Amino acid sequence: MTSSQWVDAVASFAVPGLFPSYQSAAVLLRLARSELHVDLIEHGEAAVGDFYALLDRVDKAPTRFEVNKIMAQKFIIELEGLDGSGKTTLCSKLSEAIPHSLSIKTPSVALKEIRPLWDKMGGILARAFYHVSNYILQHEIMECEDSVIIIDRWYASTCAYTVGYPNKDATTLEALTPIMELPDEVFKWPNDLCLRPHLLLIMQIDPQVRRERVEARASTGGGASRFNPWDDRLSRIPELGVRILESFSRITGPRAVQSVDANRSIENVAESAMSVIRPALQRHFKPQAHFASDPLGWWKFESQQLDLCDDSGNRKHHALWNLQVSSQVSQSTTSLTGPPVLKTVGLHRIDDSCLYYWTSRISASNDAWASVLWFSGEYPLESQFRAEKTCQPLQEILTFLCFASTTRTMAMRR
Numbered sequence: 001m002t003s004s005q006w007v008d009a010v011a012s013f014a015v016p017g018l019f020p021s022y023q024s025a026a027v028l029l030r031l032a033r034s035e036l037h038v039d040l041i042e043h044g045e046a047a048v049g050d051f052y053a054l055l056d057r058v059d060k061a062p063t064r065f066e067v068n069k070i071m072a073q074k075f076i077i078e079l080e081g082l083d084g085s086g087k088t089t090l091c092s093k094l095s096e097a098i099p100h101s102l103s104i105k106t107p108s109v110a111l112k113e114i115r116p117l118w119d120k121m122g123g124i125l126a127r128a129f130y131h132v133s134n135y136i137l138q139h140e141i142m143e144c145e146d147s148v149i150i151i152d153r154w155y156a157s158t159c160a161y162t163v164g165y166p167n168k169d170a171t172t173l174e175a176l177t178p179i180m181e182l183p184d185e186v187f188k189w190p191n192d193l194c195l196r197p198h199l200l201l202i203m204q205i206d207p208q209v210r211r212e213r214v215e216a217r218a219s220t221g222g223g224a225s226r227f228n229p230w231d232d233r234l235s236r237i238p239e240l241g242v243r244i245l246e247s248f249s250r251i252t253g254p255r256a257v258q259s260v261d262a263n264r265s266i267e268n269v270a271e272s273a274m275s276v277i278r279p280a281l282q283r284h285f286k287p288q289a290h291f292a293s294d295p296l297g298w299w300k301f302e303s304q305q306l307d308l309c310d311d312s313g314n315r316k317h318h319a320l321w322n323l324q325v326s327s328q329v330s331q332s333t334t335s336l337t338g339p340p341v342l343k344t345v346g347l348h349r350i351d352d353s354c355l356y357y358w359t360s361r362i363s364a365s366n367d368a369w370a371s372v373l374w375f376s377g378e379y380p381l382e383s384q385f386r387a388e389k390t391c392q393p394l395q396e397i398l399t400f401l402c403f404a405s406t407t408r409t410m411a412m413r414r
């Protein structure tokens with residue numbers, strides 16, 4: 001693609017600077033080097049070479065199998081919030097509190113040297129850099145061995161900071177379309193950014209408290225002490241912070257989204273984040289404990305979290321899903337006949353590649369169970385099987401139903 005073709009392509013983006021895919025941003029960054037003759041070398045040949053080598057490595061998208069395996073084996077938490085809301089502080093607290101966790105950030109530390117170069121260029125090139133940095137982070141997650149990944153900013157920042165403030169010369173935001181009037185499409189996690197957070201935590205902070213923290217950070221020295229351009233913008237144009245926060249809340253792609261009150265002490269903020277994370281980790285890694293305690297409650301909670309149904313109980317989302325329905329009617333657990341046979345009963349379009357369950361008591365005397373397993377065809381079979389085995393051992397698989405109604409109607413029919 002030549003630079004003029006590229007300029008035409010960019011003009012068709014829904015929001016200026018909001019790239020739809022990895023390739024659309026990577027091609028521009030490569031053009032910057034070859035055709036646009038941007039002087040990159042003055043910024044250090046080694047850093048530039050490393051950056052382009054990294055772009056080439058990330059070019060190869062992970063396979064669906066690799067993605068599904070990572071999504072099943074790891075738990076990814078993304079922290080978002082305005083500058084100075086305490087993300088970095090919370091990341092380090094969480095990584096201390098959560099075993100086998102890794103704390104990383106976007107743009108990743110591997111891009112530390114090259115980032116100021118693209119920041120200095122600004123405009124569409126800087127946006128392209130931030131866009132690819134999300135995929136570089138994905139690459140790092142794929143390669144790491146830790147099971148809980150805590151990320152200080154990810155794609156939600158790229159989207160919110162671009163949509164929130166597409167014109168850097170603006171001193172007022174009057175000319176911009178209100179966030180709530182922009183189409184959903186704008187806030188959609190890119191299809192080719194295959195990993196996504198299991199949990200997005202959005203730090204909510206009073207503007208004055210945030211301002212004081214940013215000033216205190218600036219006066220205490222050290223690496224994190226610099227004012228970045230956003231510190232200044234956010235105080236000159238307070239509505240900008242509101243736009244960015246509204247954008248965070250519209251992002252779709254993360255499996256669950258929660259707000260964290262970031263005004264309180266560091267310990268309180270960490271504890272309130274942990275009170276959301278703990279059960280989420282348990283559901284992810286040990287789903288059986290939830291089925292045992294309050295299965296139906298858990299299901300209701302999850303389906304709201306995932307926003308599967310609208311207020312009337314109709315499914316809102318569409319993607320290919322398999323459905324399996326099995327039930328155990330025997331009161332005895334002594335004659336279990338080994339692992340349940342998994343059988344797919346239909347392909348259904350519901351949401352994205354989430355794996356989750358519904359299981360519930362089916363009689364008042366608590367002697368029978370129904371277990372519904374929806375699983376995305378995209379998950380590796382061994383993880384589906386393992387998850388099923390750990391939920392409720394099924395003595396007898398009685399029914400395989402075709403899924404012809406909404407999730408809520410099914411629950412009511414029982």
Ligand SMILES: Nc1ncnc2c1ncn2[C@@H]1O[C@H](COP(=O)(O)OP(=O)(O)O)[C@@H](O)[C@H]1O
Nearest residue numbers: 083084085086087088089213217264265266269
């Ligand atoms: N809950 C808190 N209470 C008081 N100060 C905090 C709290 N969380 C963070 N800070 C301080 O506020 C400043 C900004 O926090 P930081 O974690 O760097 O924010 P961010 O990563 O969101 O920009 C830092 O100086 C940090 O020590």
Ligand SMILES: Cc1cn([C@H]2C[C@H](O)[C@@H](COP(=O)(O)OP(=O)(O)O)O2)c(=O)[nH]c1=O
Nearest residue numbers: 083084088106107130153157158161228230
């Ligand atoms: C990750 C990301 C950050 N940014 C901006 C938002 C932040 O104001 C700025 C600095 O981010 P960051 O390095 O995370 O600084 P801080 O820890 O102070 O929040 O970069 C984008 O514009 N796009 C992006 O994709």
